[in-house]
Amino acid sequence: MNTVRVPSPLRDYTGGAARISASGTTVAEILANIDRDHRGMRFRMIDEQDRVRPHIRIFINQREVLSLDEAVAPRDEIHLICALSGG
Amino acid sequence: MALSANERERYSRHLLLPEIGEAGQEKLKAARVLVVGAGGLGSPASLYLAAAGIGTLGIVDHDRVDLSNLQRQLLFDTASVGAGKAVTARARLQALNNEINVVAHAVELRATNALELLGGYDCIVDGSDRLDTRYLVNDACVLLRRPLVSAAIHRFEGQAMTYIPGQGPCYRCLFPESSSAVAPNCAEAGVLGVLPGMLGALQATEAIKVLLGIGAPLVGRLMTFDALAMEWREFRFKRRTDCVVCGTAPSIKTLTDSEATCRTEITGKWPRFKPAELQQLLQSSGGAPAKTPLLVDVREQHEYATGHLAGSVNIPLGELGQRLPELPTDSAVVFICRSGRRSRTACELAARGGVRSVSDLEGGLIAWAAAIDPSIKVA
Numbered sequence: 001m002n003t004v005r006v007p008s009p010l011r012d013y014t015g016g017a018a019r020i021s022a023s024g025t026t027v028a029e030i031l032a033n034i035d036r037d038h039r040g041m042r043f044r045m046i047d048e049q050d051r052v053r054p055h056i057r058i059f060i061n062q063r064e065v066l067s068l069d070e071a072v073a074p075r076d077e078i079h080l081i082c083a084l085s086g087g
Numbered sequence: 088m089a090l091s092a093n094e095r096e097r098y099s100r101h102l103l104l105p106e107i108g109e110a111g112q113e114k115l116k117a118a119r120v121l122v123v124g125a126g127g128l129g130s131p132a133s134l135y136l137a138a139a140g141i142g143t144l145g146i147v148d149h150d151r152v153d154l155s156n157l158q159r160q161l162l163f164d165t166a167s168v169g170a171g172k173a174v175t176a177r178a179r180l181q182a183l184n185n186e187i188n189v190v191a192h193a194v195e196l197r198a199t200n201a202l203e204l205l206g207g208y209d210c211i212v213d214g215s216d217r218l219d220t221r222y223l224v225n226d227a228c229v230l231l232r233r234p235l236v237s238a239a240i241h242r243f244e245g246q247a248m249t250y251i252p253g254q255g256p257c258y259r260c261l262f263p264e265s266s267s268a269v270a271p272n273c274a275e276a277g278v279l280g281v282l283p284g285m286l287g288a289l290q291a292t293e294a295i296k297v298l299l300g301i302g303a304p305l306v307g308r309l310m311t312f313d314a315l316a317m318e319w320r321e322f323r324f325k326r327r328t329d330c331v332v333c334g335t336a337p338s339i340k341t342l343t344d345s346e347a348t349c350r351t352e353i354t355g356k357w358p359r360f361k362p363a364e365l366q367q368l369l370q371s372s373g374g375a376p377a378k379t380p381l382l383v384d385v386r387e388q389h390e391y392a393t394g395h396l397a398g399s400v401n402i403p404l405g406e407l408g409q410r411l412p413e414l415p416t417d418s419a420v421v422f423i424c425r426s427g428r429r430s431r432t433a434c435e436l437a438a439r440g441g442v443r444s445v446s447d448l449e450g451g452l453i454a455w456a457a458a459i460d461p462s463i464k465v466a
Contacts, residue, residue, distance in 0.1 A: 087239060
């Protein structure tokens, strides 16, 4: 199981949880499993062409994810980052 | 730009720092910094920059002080409510430090004035409350080759980064595109009042570092802060060669206002029903198909499942573009969402797609629950 950090704009999908657990060996698998438990959440991050939406960034630990096929190790932490607008 | 005796005393704690000293303080005195937005972020940022002795400090904000601002916008006090922000901020900052020159720009930052306005400054601090403005400021900084210290907040979270021309990625390299429809601002989502204090102080720190050329600014580094967990985190990101403004073949060579910015001028284009008006419309139509508007709930499925208006159908906003053929072109459509924001975007999408009669519920289901049916659950 990997820990996934959820930004506050997406916490409506996680019942307010800032961190959730999801398993997978790639970023794509983890996102699919997140969506199984939190329906609709993947669509807020990934578009119909399987591209990360431009206001979302995904990091494995501190490293930016450039492809959803990137491998995820068992203890890696996934960080979902969302553009914030408040000032 | 030599320091006076008064200035030497005022900035004596800076002068003791080898990284600043008299030469550094003179640089700050000669510097020109523009703070975009005199809000939650702009307040602490500008207060610290004024105290630090930035010689010319510009404040751009066309808004007026609202009572709800005072929970976090420390430039203002109760007596400021109703007054123009830029002018009030200038008075406060000038009172804090009469050695500097504070310039109030009580204008809305737009594509037509951004280059001229930002071009008059050495460093830009962005504390605006709209994503559209963030992109405008970023693009102007790239085109003008000005450093930008950007920060944003949401509820208990904040994020910050610094752009220095030629040294690293810009804001669009991080988030290539967005719209305010997907990133609610403080007025919609709420914010811990102290939070912008943390991020605004960080912005002032970064601006001073950039002006003095000291330390390691947040170039290519996204700093995030979670006040609930009390965690700062750092994420590294690179310049995108395909960035539309700072990439190798940029498509943005001049500034244009985003569609969303333009849209704010035409929000009155489509009618909005207050809850009581919509209720009356639904009752008067008596269920006759020709008279009954189609209620389209554009929230996500899970929000719809929690509670919705009887008779409404669910088409999440993200799917609306593809599912426009499901909407009638010959009868009225009323879009509904949580607070009335996504439904505005839906109106525009549908109108562009050929739906003739579009409207939405003002204030969304929150307003409906408050005025008509408290039993309805709003996710």
